Amino acid sequence: MAEWLVAWMAVFVRAGALLTVFPVFAGRNFPRTMRLGLAGMMGVLIGPWVVLPAGVLTHLSTLVLMLLAEMAAGLVMGFICRMVFFAIEIAGGIMTHEMALSMAASFNPLSEHRAEAPTMILYYLGAVLFFALDMHHWMLAAFQQSYQVLPAGLMKPGEPLLRHVLGQTSRIFLLALQMAAPVLAIAFLITLLFTILGRALPQMNVLTDSFPIRIMAGLAGFGLTLSIMAQHVLNYLRRLPEDLLRVAQLLGMGG
Numbered sequence: 005m006a007e008w009l010v011a012w013m014a015v016f017v018r019a020g021a022l023l024t025v026f027p028v029f030a031g032r033n034f035p036r037t038m039r040l041g042l043a044g045m046m047g048v049l050i051g052p053w054v055v056l057p058a059g060v061l062t063h064l065s066t067l068v069l070m071l072l073a074e075m076a077a078g079l080v081m082g083f084i085c086r087m088v089f090f091a092i093e094i095a096g097g098i099m100t101h102e103m104a105l106s107m108a109a110s111f112n113p114l115s116e117h118r119a120e121a122p123t124m125i126l127y128y129l130g131a132v133l134f135f136a137l138d139m140h141h142w143m144l145a146a147f148q149q150s151y152q153v154l155p156a157g158l159m160k161p162g163e164p165l166l167r168h169v170l171g172q173t174s175r176i177f178l179l180a181l182q183m184a185a186p187v188l189a190i191a192f193l194i195t196l197l198f199t200i201l202g203r204a205l206p207q208m209n210v211l212t213d214s215f216p217i218r219i220m221a222g223l224a225g226f227g228l229t230l231s232i233m234a235q236h237v238l239n240y241l242r243r244l245p246e247d248l249l250r251v252a253q254l255l256g257m258g259g
Contacts (some may be wrong), residue, residue, distance in 0.1 A: 006061055007056065008051060008052065009053065010056060010060060010061060010067065011051040011054040011056060011082055011156070011239065012044075012047040012049070013049075013071060014047075014056070014071065014074050014156040014157070015043075015046055015047035015050045015051045015054060015074075015156075016043050016044055016046070017071050017074040017078065018074040018075070018077055018147075018156075019042070019046040019047065019147065020039070020040065020043035020076075021074070021075045021076075021079045021082060022081050022082040022085070022147070023042060023043055023082070024039070024079075024082065025078075025079055025082030025083055025085075025086055026085050026086055027086055027089045027127075027131075028135075028140075029042070033040075033075025039115070044122035046144070046147070049148075050147075050148050050151065052162060053148075053151070054151055054156050055151075055155050055156065056070075056156055056157070057155070057156065057157040057158060060157065066157075070155065070157030071122065071157075073156075073157050073158070074121050074156060074157065074159075076159060077154060077159050077252070077255050080161075080165075080251060080255060081147075081150070081252060081255075084169070084172060084251045085244055085247070085248060087173070087175070087176045088130060088176070088179070088237065088240045088241060090176050091175075091179040091180045091183070091240070092123070092126045092130050092183075092237070093123055093127070093170040094176065094177065094180035095123075095126060095180040095181075095184045095185075095233070096120060096123025096124075096125075096126050096127070096241045097120070097123060097181035098180065098184040098187075098188065099122045099184050099187040099222065099226060100120040100189035102120050102184075102187055102188060102218075102222060103187065103191070103222030103226070104211040104215050104218050104219055104222075105120055105121060105122070105219065105222075120169075122226055124166040125230075126183070126233065126237075129230070129237065130237050133234065133237055133238055133241055134241060137238070137242070139241055139244060139245075141145055142244070142245045142250065143244060143245055143253040146244075146245035146248045146249050147248065150249060150252035151206055153253040153256060154252040154253065154255050155256070158256055160257065161254075162254075162257060163252050165251070165254040165257070168250065168251065168254050174249070175240075179236055179237075183236050186225050186228075186229040186232065187222055187225050187226055188228075189225075190221050190222060190225040191218065191222060192193050194214060194217060194218050194221055195214075197242070198210045198214045198217075200212070
């Protein structure tokens with residue numbers, strides 16, 4: 005009984021830490037009690053197959069260290085899974101700036117901070133695609149498999165993990181640029197057009213007169229290329245289970 009309870013605690017802490025970071029489950033619109041209940045249910049389902057480190061049942065210090073390691077592992081795994089939404093925020097920020105909509109911001113309950121309309125649309129698009137692809141099922145399976153490559157309490161982060169995180173960071177910037185590229189191209193053409201008009205008509209207020217056209221053209225380009233942006237997000241989301249397992253493996257490799 006004690007062994008099962010400790011195994012449940014290990015899974016509960018790792019799952020709870022992951023769900024706390026992952027934006028689909030971490031927002032204010034997702035009740036905290038439901039998040040705790042989901043982590044507890046994962047502990048019930050996965051706990052019986054978790055192998056505990058030696059001495060965890062007899063030494064309190066070993067138990068505490070194991071739970072701290074599980075919390076850290078869950079946070080790192082959740083951070084890696086969250087990166088696609090970091091890319092969405094960056095892409096939305098770039099497009100908002102180019103469309104001159106930086107002042108039109110409202111509260112985004114998923115990210116828990118103020119965000120502009122394009123960012124919120126992409127954020128909700130990412131959340132819808134996450135569930136439409138059944139990624140919550142695939143992520144649950146990957147989480148269960150993570151105990152095969154990273155047993156409870158055996159986290160040993162090292163240089164390979166740092167290199168992987170840096171590589172993932174470069175990927176999110178590339179994804180953000182790919183998503184924002186159409187709007188950036190439209191904004192560049194409008195800037196070029198009004199630069200030419202400004203030289204031809206010196207009395208023209210280029211900055212003020214370009215705002216309406218920049219906004220309308222930017223929104224039109226955003227709407228027309230939304231399916232392309234969704235495809236970029238889809239390609240990243242499909243790799244999340246693999247990325248989660250890879251991070252779990254690196255967490256157990258050490259330096």
